[in-house]
Amino acid sequence: MELREGEFDDFPMTPIISISQLNKTYASGLAALRNINLDIHQGEIFALLGPNGAGKTTLISIVCGIVTPDSGSVRVGGQDIIRDYRAARAMIGLVPQELHTDMFETVWDTVRFSRGLFGLPGNPAHIERLLRELSLWNKRKLEIMTLSGGMKRRVMIAKALAHEPRVLFLDEPTAGVDVELRRDMWALVRQLRDTGVTIILTTHYIEEAEEMADRIGVIRSGELMLVKPKAELMKTLGKRQLTLHLLEPLEKIPGELSAWNLALSNDGSVLEYTFNAGQEQTRVPALLRCVHELGIEFKDLSTCQSSLEDIFVTLVSERS
Amino acid sequence: MMRRLQLNRHSMFAIYRFEMMRFRRTLWQSLVAPVITTVLYFVVFGAAIGPRMGEIDGVGYGAFIVPGLIMLSVFTESLNNAAFGIHMPKFTGTIYEILSAPISAFEVVLAYVGAAATKSVLIGLIILATANLFAPIHIQNPAAMVVYLMLVAVAFSLAGFIIGIWARGFEELQFIPMLIVMPLTFLGGVFYSIDILPGLWRTLSLFNPIVYLVSGYRWTFYGSGDVSIGISLAVLLAFLTISLGIVWWIFRTGYRLKS
CATH class of the missing domain: 3.40.50.300 (P-loop containing nucleotide triphosphate hydrolases)
Known part of the structure; x- marks a missing residue:
């Protein structure tokens, strides 16, 4: 190599x-x-x-x-x-x-x-x-x-x-x-x-x-x-995540949100958007606007970034 | 153009000083113990039994055994000091520092063997001074006595260095000095002249290299030995050369030193 x-x-x-x-x-x-x-x-x-x-x-x-x-x-x-x-x-x-x-x-x-x-x-x-x-x-x-x-x-x-x-x-x-x-x-x-x-x-x-x-x-x-x-x-290898804690649980992710890489928790109360840490256009504002337009209300939101440890574990496990 | 032999004197001196400080730290074990042991040999064999033995080759028995007793100590001390000197860093793991230092294998050997030989020469001379209190000793060839003592110390220190690298544990470290060198030394004419042995035993004794080394050293004291000084020197130089060859091979191959 x-x-x-x-x-x-x-x-x-x-x-x-x-x-x-x-x-x-x-x-x-x-x-x-x-x-x-x-x-x-x-x-x-x-x-x-x-x-x-x-x-x-x-x-x-x-x-x-x-x-x-x-x-x-x-x-x-x-x-x-x-x-x-x-x-x-x-x-x-x-x-x-x-x-x-x-x-x-x-x-x-x-x-x-x-x-x-x-x-x-x-x-x-x-x-x-x-x-x-x-x-x-x-x-x-x-x-x-x-x-x-x-x-x-x-x-x-x-x-x-x-x-x-x-x-x-x-x-x-x-x-x-x-x-x-x-x-x-x-x-x-x-x-x-x-x-x-x-x-x-x-x-x-x-x-x-x-x-x-x-x-x-x-x-x-x-x-x-x-x-x-x-x-x-x-x-390049790190990920960021936006988490929305919804006021009312969803049964499924609405089709209007399919343009974003979203995941819904099992109980439907948490919506997660994962994107690359280095991505300049995060499309977070657009997501939040769309969520608002769909009438989905959230009581809290948080963001986090993957640590080097997450990247290391991913790298090592991917290659094994 | 010939390359100048440049020795890394600071590195060599660091190892030499470290080894000499270890000698100082363990003064009782390193210096006092062998001297007391030899004095005990001298008291038992020289003072108690000696008067009944008469003279050997015109030398009183007490004085006769002195060169052999010095050799006995120098053999064991050189072997032990050099073997421990290099084995301890292997055992404790501090060998990493020696292996990663800008020092050649030749310089490492020179430093360890130099320190081990210095210690045993010191012990040998102290034993000589102590023995002189019990039996007056006249040395015919003082310069030859010192040079011979140094050569023996170096040869056995080299052998000890090899044992220290070869040994995997403390048991193996003691194996050759205790089970091979010590018996050969006792049977090598330290306490007697091989001329007094019956024919077969005398012939067998001639296969024991220690006989030649002890005899040569006795020659430097009294001008006579069991075998000629030329043969003794040849055996000593052969021993030195073989030991040097093995040390050279160890560093060339990294045997039990490097993975």
Whole structure:
């Protein structure tokens, strides 16, 4: 499936990550990725959505050098991840899904270790700034095992940012964290984006993608189903609905209203009009005029728009 | 044009320092325990039984067993330190950070093996200093003694690194050091010269590679050994080369490291 989009105007067209014809099948025979083509643009927040086992983590792991692809190529900042792995990996920070840390190390030591591991000389000022921004400064001398789950998650982010990466992968960053921390993380991600860091996040929480992402990719069974700017996705695939709560129930929809895509509830008391979210001419005023002319009275009306979650569920179930 | 070998020294130093800090955190287990164990061996075999044993190759029994005791500790400590060093990140999952860092396989090995070898050389030297309190030791070739000690530490650390990657759990991690290396070491002339064994047992002992390693190290102390120093060195270098080859293969194929 070819999903390189030229119509995307919100970001400079230089891809910071360019993935071409990427395939991965595990020894078990599971085809985790099938012919993935994807460009990630510099400075964007890209959300990769997909059900469990869709291939999100495999894709991230290949870009980061943890899993070896069967075929295809990946370039980060123009550097091939295999041939020029040093330059490519130095640009990447990864916050993995699981809280993998050495529990006996202190917060300061583990962040310092990550910076050194990624080839940079010590910079206590940078580490201090990072720990302060992540509210970890007061915990810097504590062993990681003494921290709460949320704090450990912050440590993982500090480790990933220790070497000042240009690209940050967040694999399910808010899985299992409380609402407050989730909000804090969203703020942090936006702040990072403002400093020019490209963010790629995988998430189960569609709300998270809806809140933060500039573009969204949907992956299922190792195949990239679509990649679109969030606004465009909501516009083209989203639905809006006008609901009229009638004063007197109807037995059936009058023929004069057949020009609209209407549905009547079983008890005849609710009339629903569903239309595309991106439709410029909604024909709602005309519908309301016609309803009035037919003498149909309503006691209340409401409108709603489908969420990204509705779109995602529809997309995934349509293809299955 | 020849490509310059550029080592990522910051990355290597980060791993090396991490491993040395782990050594410091577990000082009792890492340093004091092997020293006490060796001192106990020395007290039992050297001080209690030694006076009844007489001299071997012109060396008092207490002094005779010192090189073997150092080797015994260096073998086990190198294997354990290197094996744990790489196995723990695999076990805890922190290996993701090593695999995603801009560091080559060669540099990873150099850092882990360097740290493990440093620890065992330190332990070896501390045991030597401790043994010197019990039996005066005169070292004929001090420089050769240190170089040989370092080579053995590196060779066994490489082997430990391989075990750490190969092992799926802590049981497998202990399998080779405890059930293969330890018995071979006890039967490898640590506490005796293989010349005092009856014919068949002496011949069988020559199939034990540890005999050559212990003998070579004893040569650096007293200028004599069970076998010639040339053969000992050849065995040591062969061991190093084979271990390096296996490590190279592991990183080339990603064996038990990458999916």
